[in-house]
Amino acid sequence: MKKRIITLLLLMLWAVGLLPSAMAAGAEQITVRFYDEASRSYSEPTVTDRVNLTLDGEALIPQDVPALAYYPEGSANGRTLVPVRLISEALDATVTWVAETRQIIILREESTIVLTAGSATALVDGQAVELPDGVPAGGVMWEGKESTMVPLRFVSEQLGAGVEWIGETATVAITSPTEETPGQPETADLGQITGLAFDQEAQTLTITADHTPQYRVVDLGDRLAIDVLGAVYPEAENGLTLPVESQAILSVRCYQHGDDLGYGYPHTLRVVLDLASGVSYAQYLSVSSGENQVRVTVTGEPEEPEVPPLDPAKITIAIDPGHGGNQPGAVYPDENGEDVQEKDLTLPMSLMLADILEERGYNVVLTRTGDDSVSLADRAKMANAAQAEVFVSIHCNALDRTDYEGIFTYYYPNSTRGEALAKQVQAGVVTATGGIGRGTPSANFQVLRETTMPAVLVETGFMSCPAELARLCDPDYQQQIALGIADGVEAYLKAGT
Known part of the structure; x- marks a missing residue:
């Protein structure tokens, strides 16, 4: 309710011309949802201003979520948020996302900027710096697309770029850092x-x-x-x-x-x-x-995960239901308009898969059996501690279009056994469900990288496609997916790759 009131106030202020004229002139309004780190969910829809970008006079156009104005509560002045990868790579910087700490690390030659999602404090070359107006980095959703957004002026200026606001066209003009002739260091070595x-x-x-x-x-x-x-x-x-x-x-x-x-x-x-x-x-x-x-x-070491008693005479398979707890994954409405969370689809499919494999004589270790938050590192650790023969992570996909559907199975780059497992699992799921097979690409996912056994991540379908979401919600279809994965795992094990 509070966010709706703020949105209405912004609209009223806009109508009577109380927002800064520099922001109001030439701005197009868009409706977005901001990600709240405390609740780990997106806010109610909020109306704000779209911002245009140029770099050295050329248009800089985001692929997904556009640059936009964020109005801190209690302030009429907006701060421009921009997709982190867009601005960083435009200024020749590299970006790394650290999922466990929800940190964005931007590196460019002499500069290291660390932003934490939801935090008003950044680290610049190891020193704590308060972000202007306390506006943090964070997730934004627009028309079903999601992007991690960062304060434009702060990041640009820390990377040595110039920033100018052109109110008539609602444009932020960015100027690349100038190449300076190296001079003498400010002081001698210590x-x-x-x-x-x-x-x-x-x-x-x-x-x-x-x-x-x-x-x-x-x-x-x-x-x-x-x-x-x-x-x-x-x-x-x-x-x-x-x-x-x-x-x-x-x-x-x-x-x-x-x-x-x-x-x-x-x-x-x-x-x-x-x-x-x-x-x-x-x-x-x-x-x-x-x-x-x-x-x-x-000062301490991570605790080893607890592994249930296992029959040493049986092969152990680790199953990883994607997301869980305060990490819902993708969220899309079903045919009744009710939000469906990815975590609530991956768990029943994983439990069905566990039942099938146990009936076939395998040990099964699940990284979660309920609505629990489990870090990516702990998921891999649990599989390693169990000395599993195979690791299968189950997810659902999403895209910024509603007509695309199909199944992907990922493996870690250059893993010959991982690729063989992915091909068998992909074939098993496509055969069992009659779904569209989209292939077996490689990807540097943490759960694939840090597991010591052949590992795959199955994207069982696209929640962004209403028809496929309906199937993913159907327990009978979930059972078909589980059966297909089990068949693929068994085919891989019997081939002795």
């Missing part, structure tokens, strides 16, 4: 790194210098970077990897940088810790310093 060691017993990485080190911590999700400013370590001139024995840290890599990281010193040593699956800086690591050292200590 000193040398004299030692770099990992203590297995203490689970501590120690960086020792001949001075009091200055450093920055850059949280990259599955990696943690420690930048030691103005520090020279000749051993890392061509890169250096330290031997590490740890459940939380996979490896430690060191690189000697010049003044390219933008800290104002001739040199910076970057130490990168590659983290194990499920390990995050916030939960499992601490960084401290004292006198001439910087120390990174493992």
Whole structure:
């Protein structure tokens, strides 16, 4: 109700001309839904302003959700939100999405920007920065399309670009960063790194210098970077990897940088810790310093998942019902206008599959048996802990059109056994359901990447297609899908690939 009132107020303000004239002039109104991180669901429809974009005078057109104005509650001034990948790649930056922490990591030469969905605070080169007007990054849905949106001016200016608002055409004009002639660093180096060691017993990485080190911590999700400013370590001139024995840290890599990281010193040593699956800086690591050292200590390790008792004489198959709990997955209305959540389709199909496989004499491990939130890392860990022979993740698909339907089965790139399993499962499901087979592409999905056995992810159909959604909601059709997957898994196992 509150969001509806806000929407009505915006419309009234627009009608009487109380919104900023710069935003009002030339703007087209669109209806969108904003993703709420607390409830993990989309808001009621909200009317706002569409924003046009140009880059160096050329139109910059989003593929899915358009750039738009977001009006913070209590403020009449709008902030422009734009698809993160569009603006980042236009400015020659790379984007990484870290699902577990819901972080967006933008990298461009000297700049590292970390935005957390729903948070009004960003990290810029390891330093906390408050976002203007507290407008965070987050998901937006428009006409059935979804995109992760970020504050345009903040991201653009952090990447060195210029931003200008042209009210007459409701356009944000972006100017690419200018190439500057490198000058002398602002200050001299601070000193040398004299030692770099990992203590297995203490689970501590120690960086020792001949001075009091200055450093920055850059949280990259599955990696943690420690930048030691103005520090020279000749051993890392061509890169250096330290031997590490740890459940939380996979490896430690060191690189000697010049003044390219933008800290104002001739040199910076970057130490990168590659983290194990499920390990995050916030939960499992601490960084401290004292006198001439910087120390990174493992403060905890992820708990091993519980695996039910299994018959060692039987083959074990892991089944992963996609989404669950506060992660509903795709949401589309059925023929009665009631919202159907992907998580409520994948679970019954998975339970049916488990029953079929158990009847055929297999052990079955399910990553969830109810409406539970399970991280992607924990899903893979459970399958690994059970020493499953095969891993099957079950999902439903969606697209920005209503006439496209069909079945995909994904496998991890360059996995020969994964590809063989995908082809057998795809053939089994298509045969059992009579559905349209769309192929067996490879994909770098986390549950495929981090499982140690042949793994596939089955997209059983498109919820965005009303006819296929109706079938996916039908228990008889769900049973056919489960039967087809079981037949495909058995065919793969019998082939002994």
